Amino acid sequence: MKIVKKILVVLLIALVLIQFYRPEKNNAEYRAIEAFEAETKPDKNVAAILENKCYDCHSNKTEYPWYAEVAPVSFWLNDHVEEGNEHFNVSKWASYSDKKKDHKLDELIEEVEEGEMPLDSYTWLHGNITNSEKEQLINWAKKARENYHIN
Ligand code: HEC
Numbered sequence: 001m002k003i004v005k006k007i008l009v010v011l012l013i014a015l016v017l018i019q020f021y022r023p024e025k026n027n028a029e030y031r032a033i034e035a036f037e038a039e040t041k042p043d044k045n046v047a048a049i050l051e052n053k054c055y056d057c058h059s060n061k062t063e064y065p066w067y068a069e070v071a072p073v074s075f076w077l078n079d080h081v082e083e084g085n086e087h088f089n090v091s092k093w094a095s096y097s098d099k100k101k102d103h104k105l106d107e108l109i110e111e112v113e114e115g116e117m118p119l120d121s122y123t124w125l126h127g128n129i130t131n132s133e134k135e136q137l138i139n140w141a142k143k144a145r146e147n148y149h150i151n
Pocket of ligand 1: 050053055056057079081083085107116117118119129
């Protein structure tokens with residue numbers, strides 16, 4: 001019993017100390033999505049799905065929930081944001097080549113079709129997208145790809 005108590009105290013101290021370490025936040029002043037939307041032309045519904053379910057990890061501005069302040073959740077969450085943006089960041093859309101844009105939209109269709117996006121852990125608290133929302137995203141992305149078809 002004594003040893004369990006000691007371990008708990010040590011864990012508690014570690015949990016308090018870790019709060020002093022904060023990952024750098026992904027919080028630009030605003031979400032630069034204009035170039036992306038001007039080119040891919042989502043309608044109102046699709047724009048809202050992207051805004052509410054995707055841009056937290058795929059733009060330069062994340063709306064952080066309160067629990068993002070608490071380590072170690074903050075580190076875990078930050079990993080998703082960093083990795084998500086590494087693969088696909090709509091705020092950097094203008095800097096992508098046509099080939100890359102086409103490829104990212106192709107990936108998007110695949111990820112959404114397979115139910116991989118939004119990430120499972122995100123849907124626990126933000127909710128998932130419905131089948132109709134999936135369909136709307138896929139149709140929009142297919143249409144948007146026509147901008148970049150070279151052949
Ligand atoms: C909680 C963070 C998070 C959310 C929310 C999220 N994603 Fe992602 N996304 C990631 C991560 C991490 C990766 C990279 C790893 C992977 O592919 O699973 C990724 C990868 C992708 C890729 C693949 C890019 C490539 O080059 O392979 C696309 C496309 C994508 N996401 C689209 C979306 C769309 C569309 C939504 C909303 C319906 C969304 N994501 C929501 C984190 C997120």
